[in-house]
Amino acid sequence: MKNHENHVSSDSLNWTVLVILLILTAITILAIKIHLGAFTVALALILASIKVTIVLTYFMHLKFENLLLRLMVGGVFLLFAVVIVITFIDYYFR
Amino acid sequence: MSTNEHSEFIDSDTGKLGMWLFLFTELFLFGGLFIVYSVMRSKYADDFHHAALELNAFVGATNTVVLLVSSMTVAMSLTAIQQKRGGKAMGLLFITLLLAGVFMVNKYFEWGHKFGLHLYPGSDVMKSLPHGEIMFFGLYYMMTGLHALHVIIGGILLTIVILKIKSGKINSEHYLLQENGALYWHLVDLIWIFLFPLLYLIT
Numbered sequence: 001m002k003n004h005e006n007h008v009s010s011d012s013l014n015w016t017v018l019v020i021l022l023i024l025t026a027i028t029i030l031a032i033k034i035h036l037g038a039f040t041v042a043l044a045l046i047l048a049s050i051k052v053t054i055v056l057t058y059f060m061h062l063k064f065e066n067l068l069l070r071l072m073v074g075g076v077f078l079l080f081a082v083v084i085v086i087t088f089i090d091y092y093f094r
Numbered sequence: 095m096s097t098n099e100h101s102e103f104i105d106s107d108t109g110k111l112g113m114w115l116f117l118f119t120e121l122f123l124f125g126g127l128f129i130v131y132s133v134m135r136s137k138y139a140d141d142f143h144h145a146a147l148e149l150n151a152f153v154g155a156t157n158t159v160v161l162l163v164s165s166m167t168v169a170m171s172l173t174a175i176q177q178k179r180g181g182k183a184m185g186l187l188f189i190t191l192l193l194a195g196v197f198m199v200n201k202y203f204e205w206g207h208k209f210g211l212h213l214y215p216g217s218d219v220m221k222s223l224p225h226g227e228i229m230f231f232g233l234y235y236m237m238t239g240l241h242a243l244h245v246i247i248g249g250i251l252l253t254i255v256i257l258k259i260k261s262g263k264i265n266s267e268h269y270l271l272q273e274n275g276a277l278y279w280h281l282v283d284l285i286w287i288f289l290f291p292l293l294y295l296i297t
Contacts, residue, residue, distance in 0.1 A: 006106075006273075008176045009169060018166040025158055029151070032295045044291035051287045059169045060280045066107070069114060076118050080125050087129055091136065 007064035017058045024051050106270045113274040117281050120244075124285050127237050131292060134229045141226020146297040148213065149234070153204050154294030157197050158286065164193035165283040168252070168276045178266040180259050187256050190279065194249045201242050205235075234293055241289060244282045251275045 028047045032040055057063045062070055135142045171186035208231075212219035215232060223231075255275045258264040264272050 006176065009173050011170055011173060014166050014169045014173065017169075018162060021162050022159065025155070025162065028291055029155060029295065032291070041296055044296055045288075048288050048291055052284050055165065055280055055284055055287070059165050059283075060277055065110075069111065072114065072118075076121060080121065083125070084129060084132070087133065088136075091133060 007061060009058065009061070013058065017054060021051055021054060024054075106273070109270045110273060110277070113277050117277060120281055120285075124237070124240070124288075127233065127240070128288065128292070131233050131237070134226070134233065138224075138226025138229060141224045142230050143297050145223075145227040145230035145234075146293065148208075149294050150204060150207075151294045153200055154290050157200050158290045160193050160197050160200070161283045161286050164190045164197075165280055167193070168279045172269070172272060172276050175259065175264065175269050175272055176266060180265065183272075184256050184259050187252050187259075190252055191249055191256075194245055194252075197245055198242065201238065205238075237289055237293065241282070241285055244278075244285070248275075248279045248282050251278055 024047055028044055031043050031047070036043060056073065062073060167186045167190045171183045171190070174180075174183035174186060208214065213231060214220060215235060220228060220231060252275055255264060255272045258271060
């Protein structure tokens with residue numbers, strides 16, 4: 001079976017994605033350096049989540065995959081988020 | 095190739111699905127460690143603050159850039175093989191391997207520096223630290239060590255891909271192994287994207 005249905009990402013798209021990821025990394029470093037108090041951790045995690053989503057979507061070609069695979073990946077990240085939330089609810093209310 | 099009946103059964107969608115299922119187990123392996131980290135961090139906030147100051151954010155940032163660039167070269171290499179440019183594909187994978195080497199050399203100096211300060215699990219210096227700091231360094235070694243192991247495995251996998259492109263087993267028609275190798279390499283990058291701010295930046 002050939003991989004004939006696969007999407008081919010252009011080099012320019014890959015470069016664009018890299019530049020965006022590097023800019024987000026710079027923003028993360030700067031944001032943490034200026035100390036935003038309690039929001040620092042939250043901001044770092046939000047920025048990391050955006051970067052991860054970009055890598056999954058473009059570098060890992062999820063944008064061009066079938067719906068089943070995209071739902072599975074989304075479901076796994078959702079499950080992980082739920083596990084973290086439940087862990088912390090347990091921790092703060094015991 | 096067409097005479098080989100086995101090749102009829104290699105369905106690239108199924109092969110990729112299998113790889114993703116494996117990646118999910120990897121996410122939960124590191125995910126478990128992330129949960130331990132966040133719980134310990136909320137429990138020993140001050141100790142984690144002091145211990146995190148010991149890490150060199152510059153080395154961490156350098157390795158972040160190295161991994162992001164290597165992720166792009168892997169993605170570009172897949173584009174190249176799809177466009178029947180095997181030479182370019184091999185060249186880009188070779189650059190990826192070099193970047194993996196840079197990452198590991200950085201890691202060697204980073205760990206070496208800490209070993210020089212006797213900050214390693216089980217050392218007398220480490221045992222004299224507050225409990226939270228011991229937890230931080232334990233998690234630091236466990237998470238970056240496990241991640242570095244993945245970098246090494248990814249490097250071996252990509253070396254096999256290069257050899258198969260060279261022998262023509264991976265070509266513009268059949269490149270499932272390269273796709274899956276690339277997915278593995280991107281996973282290594284994904285994990286680092288979370289490790290870097292959590293360990294090196296947040297103090």
